[in-house]
Amino acid sequence: MKPLSLRTQLTLVYTAIFGVLLVGLGGILYHTLATRLDRSLNEELDERAAALRGFLTLRDGTLQLVFNENDPEQAHFVHDATRFYQIFDVATGEVVVQSREIELLGVRLSPDEVRQLARDPDFSEIQAHNTRIRFHNAVIRDNSAADFLVQVGASLQPVEDALHQFLGTMLLLIPVGALLAALCGWWMARRAIRPVDVLARATREIEISGLHRRLPTRGAGDEIDRLSEAFNETLAKLQASVEQMKQFTAAISHELRTPLTALRGQAEVALFELPSPEEYRRILADQLEEFDKLTRMINHLLILARADAGEIQISHGSVNLSELVNSLVEQMEPVAVSENVELKIAAENDLVVEGDPDWLERVVLNLLDNAVKFTPASGRVVVSLGRENRFARLEVQDTGIGIPADSLPHIFDRFYRADPSRSRLVEGAGLGLSLVKWIVEQHHGRVTAESAMSGGTCFTVWIPLAGRSGNTL
Numbered sequence: 001m002k003p004l005s006l007r008t009q010l011t012l013v014y015t016a017i018f019g020v021l022l023v024g025l026g027g028i029l030y031h032t033l034a035t036r037l038d039r040s041l042n043e044e045l046d047e048r049a050a051a052l053r054g055f056l057t058l059r060d061g062t063l064q065l066v067f068n069e070n071d072p073e074q075a076h077f078v079h080d081a082t083r084f085y086q087i088f089d090v091a092t093g094e095v096v097v098q099s100r101e102i103e104l105l106g107v108r109l110s111p112d113e114v115r116q117l118a119r120d121p122d123f124s125e126i127q128a129h130n131t132r133i134r135f136h137n138a139v140i141r142d143n144s145a146a147d148f149l150v151q152v153g154a155s156l157q158p159v160e161d162a163l164h165q166f167l168g169t170m171l172l173l174i175p176v177g178a179l180l181a182a183l184c185g186w187w188m189a190r191r192a193i194r195p196v197d198v199l200a201r202a203t204r205e206i207e208i209s210g211l212h213r214r215l216p217t218r219g220a221g222d223e224i225d226r227l228s229e230a231f232n233e234t235l236a237k238l239q240a241s242v243e244q245m246k247q248f249t250a251a252i253s254h255e256l257r258t259p260l261t262a263l264r265g266q267a268e269v270a271l272f273e274l275p276s277p278e279e280y281r282r283i284l285a286d287q288l289e290e291f292d293k294l295t296r297m298i299n300h301l302l303i304l305a306r307a308d309a310g311e312i313q314i315s316h317g318s319v320n321l322s323e324l325v326n327s328l329v330e331q332m333e334p335v336a337v338s339e340n341v342e343l344k345i346a347a348e349n350d351l352v353v354e355g356d357p358d359w360l361e362r363v364v365l366n367l368l369d370n371a372v373k374f375t376p377a378s379g380r381v382v383v384s385l386g387r388e389n390r391f392a393r394l395e396v397q398d399t400g401i402g403i404p405a406d407s408l409p410h411i412f413d414r415f416y417r418a419d420p421s422r423s424r425l426v427e428g429a430g431l432g433l434s435l436v437k438w439i440v441e442q443h444h445g446r447v448t449a450e451s452a453m454s455g456g457t458c459f460t461v462w463i464p465l466a467g468r469s470g471n472t473l
């Protein structure tokens, strides 16, 4: 079965609650009215019986009503109060006096019933034809002769009519009220849900190509606005990632196309120009170099992709950073010499950090490689390692070509190469520094770059020293 829409559910719940409330209220009112009417009838019968008693006189061994017939007020009261009225002799159970109305209704009590009522004179009721009559019972005692049971009654018809009328009104009002509640509920639910519908429509209209669009907020600061804001934040993140992916894809294509074109050109030359065996060897050596470059780039890309996917585990052991940096500088020395760049180191001993030696080695090598790469002949690269608060601080300073100020904020981005015209002279795909940044962050550290155009560049890396918890940068 298709689930009910939220609007229908809200309306049903609202109507049900309202309906139950109406029925409950109606029941309480009905009960209160019935009790009130019943009590006031009893009070009226009490009053009537008490007043009539003043006119009752024992005469000739029997009870008689004696009043001034010329007094219209008295006559009217007695006539009215004795509409349902009868007196019994308790001893015999015989009727002594009976009003015309009772006589016509044919209401009779058996001697047993008379005696029973005389023993326990309370209110009693009888059903006569289609009306019920309630009697006030009282016993009047004649010391010398007999006891008399005096019954003064009133019809329950007006009470029943009033209750019926009330019930009829309620039975009409409750469905009408419930219907009104349903209409109100439907309208209110529609009003409450309309912003959600608007949001749903606006969300549906957002395509991947239109991630710059945002959902509208009404400025009410309510749940719906919070939902829009949350969704807009997600959209902004999505937009940033899609943008990054686009740039990434464009950059990869570009980076792959250049070496592939070069390889193809060389292959064409080799094929059509039929060069000498030496020439062949040179072409193949060039191609091997290009292949190496491509392999390096693809390896870098793979590492970054796996890092993004959270698939790379960084081990956390103690690493003697001083030894590591010293040995890497030593390893780099021949390259620097071949480039005619002076490479110097000043490292504090036994600085131990917690981390992964292989990944930390990549950091140092990347920075050294860049420094030597971007420093012209007879330049200098100085590596210094020391302690700063609870961090090991590694600095790689060169006297190279420097980085333009507008490029500095981007050099840690993937595929970013400051001023391609100058970088084209040296190989690189603009991936090394983004990997450096990722590795340093995995070690809870930080890396910065400072550069003065033509005044060289300085990269600084901070890695927390081992065994010192709560480091902050």
Ligand code: ADP
Pocket (backbone or CB within 6 Å): 366, 370, 371, 374, 398, 400, 401, 402, 403, 411, 416, 417, 418, 419, 423, 427, 428, 429, 430, 431, 432, 433, 434, 457
């Ligand atoms: P690449 O593989 O191209 O060197 P990197 O991510 O390592 O990529 O560096 C990004 C860019 O930052 C480089 O292309 C270069 O323009 C600039 N750069 C990095 N290190 C230095 C440096 N020591 N001196 C001058 N420019 C540098």
